[in-house]
Amino acid sequence: xxxxxxxLQSLVAGWEQPATQPLDLVLQPGEVVxxxxxxxxxxxxxxxxxxGRARVFSGQLEIKDGIRLALQTQxxxxxxGVPLSGDELLALTEADRQGLPSxxxxxxxxxxxxxxxxxxxxxxxxxxxxxxxxxxxxxxPTNNLDAAGSEHLIGVIRxxxxxxxxxxxxxxxxxFVDAACxxxxxxxxxxxx
Amino acid sequence: xxxxxxxxxxxxxxxxxVLLPLLxxxxxxxxxxxxxxxxxxxxxxxxxxxxxLGIAPMLGGVxxxxxxxxGKYALARRLVRGVVYPLLLLAGWSLALLITANFxxxxxxxxxxxxxxxxxxxxxxxxxxxxxxxxxxxxLRILSKRLLLSHVYPDFFRLRGMSxxxxxxxxxxxxxxSLAMATMSLGxxxxxxxxxxxxWLAFRRAPTWRRGLLLSLLIGVLxxxxxxxxxxxxxxxxxxxxxxxxxxxxxLLA
Numbered sequence: 001x002x003x004x005x006x007x008l009q010s011l012v013a014g015w016e017q018p019a020t021q022p023l024d025l026v027l028q029p030g031e032v033v034x035x036x037x038x039x040x041x042x043x044x045x046x047x048x049x050x051x052g053r054a055r056v057f058s059g060q061l062e063i064k065d066g067i068r069l070a071l072q073t074q075x076x077x078x079x080x081g082v083p084l085s086g087d088e089l090l091a092l093t094e095a096d097r098q099g100l101p102s103x104x105x106x107x108x109x110x111x112x113x114x115x116x117x118x119x120x121x122x123x124x125x126x127x128x129x130x131x132x133x134x135x136x137x138x139x140x141p142t143n144n145l146d147a148a149g150s151e152h153l154i155g156v157i158r159x160x161x162x163x164x165x166x167x168x169x170x171x172x173x174x175x176f177v178d179a180a181c182x183x184x185x186x187x188x189x190x191x192x193x
Numbered sequence: 194x195x196x197x198x199x200x201x202x203x204x205x206x207x208x209x210x211v212l213l214p215l216l217x218x219x220x221x222x223x224x225x226x227x228x229x230x231x232x233x234x235x236x237x238x239x240x241x242x243x244x245x246l247g248i249a250p251m252l253g254g255v256x257x258x259x260x261x262x263x264g265k266y267a268l269a270r271r272l273v274r275g276v277v278y279p280l281l282l283l284a285g286w287s288l289a290l291l292i293t294a295n296f297x298x299x300x301x302x303x304x305x306x307x308x309x310x311x312x313x314x315x316x317x318x319x320x321x322x323x324x325x326x327x328x329x330x331x332x333l334r335i336l337s338k339r340l341l342l343s344h345v346y347p348d349f350f351r352l353r354g355m356s357x358x359x360x361x362x363x364x365x366x367x368x369x370x371s372l373a374m375a376t377m378s379l380g381x382x383x384x385x386x387x388x389x390x391x392x393w394l395a396f397r398r399a400p401t402w403r404r405g406l407l408l409s410l411l412i413g414v415l416x417x418x419x420x421x422x423x424x425x426x427x428x429x430x431x432x433x434x435x436x437x438x439x440x441x442x443x444x445l446l447a
Contacts, residue, residue: 051352069352077345082222083396083405084345092342093349111400128349 004028005067005135005166006050011059013042013049018057020046021188027135029164032157034177036170037187043170046187047071047137050168070133074140077124079112086112086123093131099159100126101152118144122153129156136160138169142176154180202378203421205314206431207414208326209375210387214395214413215333216371217388218406219340219364221396228365229388231278232258232372233381234285237306240377241292241299250302251321254373262369263362309380309432311421318378325374329367336364341402380432387413390439394446416442 010022020042027033035043048054049061051071063069070093077089086108090097097105104123112120121144129136142150150173157167157180171177177184220226236254243253261281268277293303305313339360343350350357375384391412392405399405420435427434 051348053348071348071352073348079345081396083399083402084341085401088341088402089345092338092345109400128346131349 004062005064006168007060007062009060009062011046011049011061012057013045013054014057015045015054019054022059023185023187025185027166027168029134029166030161031183032161032167032169032181034169034171034181034184035187036172036174036177036184038189039172041187041189043187044074044139047073047139047168047170050137067134068132069135069137070128070131071137072125072128072139072141074143076121077112079120081113083111085109086115089123089127090130093127095127095130097130099130099156101149118146118149121145122149125153129160133165135166135168138167138171140171140173141169142171142173150176199312199425201316201319202311202314205319205322205378206311206417206421208319208322209379209384210413210417211410212326212329212371213375213384213387214391214409215330215406216368217392218395218409219333219337220368220388221392222340222344225278226389226392227278227282228368229372230381230385231281231285232261232369233376233384234282234289235261235369236285236373236376237303237381238285238288238292239373240306241289241303244299244302245292245296251318251374251377254377255370258369258373258376259366262366265365266362305380306376307381307432308430309378309383309435311378311380311383311424311431314378322374322378325370329371332363332367336360336367340364379435380430383432383435386436386439387417390443391416394443397447412439412442412446 004026006025006027008023008025010024012018012022013020023046025033035046037043045054049056050063051069086104089112104119104126107115107119112123115123125141129138141153145153154176157169160167161182169177169181217226217229220228236258239257240250240254242257244250246253265277272280289303289306292299339350339355343357343360372384372388375387379387391409394412395405395409399408416438417435420431420438423429423438424431424434
């Protein structure tokens, strides 16, 4: 019996029209797969299709029954003007605080809209990354992160893989993808006639 | 002040002064504070329509606001987002004032609804308000995490298999019915002031969500107690006194 958590067979996803080339992918527990490619090749669209937001035009998508997915999008959580602290954000997704970098631990009691862009991004990312889940989908997780933040994130991703979680990581940051992922799939542009 | 004549109105308003600032925090989170004004006007129109039809005004107000709370999504599907509440507000205001102007029987109730004549509250109203406020606060506590999660991480919320409509629809109904109850005692603008000003200040000042709720509650209750004493002492309609108290508190703290 297959252990695969997610299986794609010639999957074409898009919104109004197809936006990706047919893609085959098998995601196993403990595996980190990177998706890269130029802007507009449909990397984020593919993640959106996996969670049922974008349309599947052709091919097959199988997600193992009962698994829990977590998705981090490029959208910043709308917390401007809302008195929500980092502690409360992590409690919402039941994210584990263990392993948080020290520069964030000491700022957990501060409201999110008073943190720097990088700190807020990393906390928002952490809330998804460390939430109870079997498969974590990350969309450009290194946006707004400095070198130290990216380095820390790589360690966390590898730790999650050791815990048998599977991760699908969309990123245009080649160095990050090489360091964090077990294998990388490069998406090509989809030419729609 | 502590005679039954004033104690019953005081407790009726106090229950609302506890509920509305808490409810207002979630309306503000969803950027739907205008909904409070719309529901209050619809409740006033419903109460006056009820009076004309020979049913209890409170029941009329609750049915009208509750119906709109439930039917909001049907309207929202046909209209641009953000238009629904202003339209409901205008419709409720027009209907309420037209009924007040054209039916002598409705004139006194109409003025009471817009002035906020809390002192007319009787034991029946107090029982209704308490019977609603306690479960409403419990329900709000239950919905709290889901409302926050669906706002901050809508995708995560959906991926956890949580259906949005019981949370959003349940909250809309809770808000509409609470506003209907409040409008019957505090008046349209008094209710709106309690649901708008304390959360506005709390969102500016509080460091966390929990402390934001507490601050909003504290501002609402203190302003209510001051307004009650002032309106009673100077023999003024309660709604405007409450609203001006909250405006002053707002300007001082902001």
